[in-house]
Amino acid sequence: MSEPTAPAPAAAAPLLTLSGVHTHIGQYHILQGVDLQVPRGGLAVLLGRNGAGKTTLLRTIMGLWQASAGSVKFDGREIGKLATPDIAQAGIAYVPESMAVFSELTVRENMLLAARNGPLDEARVEWIFGFFPALKKFWHYPAGNLSGGQKQMVAIARAIAEPRKLLLVDEPTKGLAPAIIQSLIAAFRELKETDTTILLVEQNFSFVKSLGDTVAVMDDGRIVHAGAMRDLVDNQDLQQRLLGLSLDSHQ
Numbered sequence: 001m002s003e004p005t006a007p008a009p010a011a012a013a014p015l016l017t018l019s020g021v022h023t024h025i026g027q028y029h030i031l032q033g034v035d036l037q038v039p040r041g042g043l044a045v046l047l048g049r050n051g052a053g054k055t056t057l058l059r060t061i062m063g064l065w066q067a068s069a070g071s072v073k074f075d076g077r078e079i080g081k082l083a084t085p086d087i088a089q090a091g092i093a094y095v096p097e098s099m100a101v102f103s104e105l106t107v108r109e110n111m112l113l114a115a116r117n118g119p120l121d122e123a124r125v126e127w128i129f130g131f132f133p134a135l136k137k138f139w140h141y142p143a144g145n146l147s148g149g150q151k152q153m154v155a156i157a158r159a160i161a162e163p164r165k166l167l168l169v170d171e172p173t174k175g176l177a178p179a180i181i182q183s184l185i186a187a188f189r190e191l192k193e194t195d196t197t198i199l200l201v202e203q204n205f206s207f208v209k210s211l212g213d214t215v216a217v218m219d220d221g222r223i224v225h226a227g228a229m230r231d232l233v234d235n236q237d238l239q240q241r242l243l244g245l246s247l248d249s250h251q
């Protein structure tokens with residue numbers, strides 16, 4: 001008689017699940033039934049051409065646009081109707097494309113403003129310096145004097161000044177020189193080994209193909225592909241079909 005086999009462990013529930021999400025901006029119907037799952041841990045990538053709806057999706061998750069239909073579940077809880085501060089409090093941080101930093105304030109002061117619960121945690125600051133050594137160097141300099149890549153680092157550091165479960169980052173490589181992109185890759189590689197799950201919006205496939213664990217591709221307000229990044233990297237036909245020339249031109 002064979003030994004009874006233990007049941008296979010259930011797959012961990014995703015950290016974030018969007019189901020049938022529609023978002024209207026004024027008269028425009030932008031998100032047209034988005035279904036997306038972000039697994040807990042690691043780095044999920046969202047790709048798509050200009051105007052596909054990627055930023056609108058991040059803003060909808062963050063409550064900056066209200067979904068007109070569908071559900072947004074985060075860590076087992078429906079957050080689709082919550083206000084942005086409550087969504088942030090639930091553990092989601094958002095780094096918009098515009099690298100929101102206060103130019104007149106020093107890097108340290110920028111970080112201080114991001115700490116919701118009082119003074120900066122010194123140990124956490126040291127931990128952040130590990131990802132972004134440039135911030136240590138320019139800690140007492142006005143953030144406005146930093147390069148584009150360094151400002152991007154300040155924006156990300158602000159978002160993780162306090163522990164977060166999910167970090168949404170919108171096109172961090174936009175307009176950055178290749179050398180700076182390399183240092184961002186190194187930082188994201190370190191960051192994805194921590195407890196923070198990352199959802200990264202990009203158009204630069206060469207930046208994300210070595211970073212992403214999973215990938216979703218968006219077009220015309222819908223997810224048209226979702227799977228392991230490995231599978232997309234290994235399949236050039238799929239890349240060509242899904243990403244086309246507009247993305248290839250960024251490589």
Ligand SMILES: Nc1ncnc2c1ncn2[C@@H]1O[C@H](COP(=O)(O)OP(=O)(O)OP(=O)(O)O)[C@@H](O)[C@H]1O
Pocket residue numbers: 025026028030048049050051052053054055056057203
């Ligand atoms: N405030 C707005 N008012 C009207 N239409 C908008 C607004 N913001 C975005 N849109 C439209 O929504 C669509 C999706 O835009 P979105 O910025 O989400 O795309 P994206 O995939 O992030 O593109 P990109 O890579 O260019 O940033 C586009 O057609 C855009 O013109």
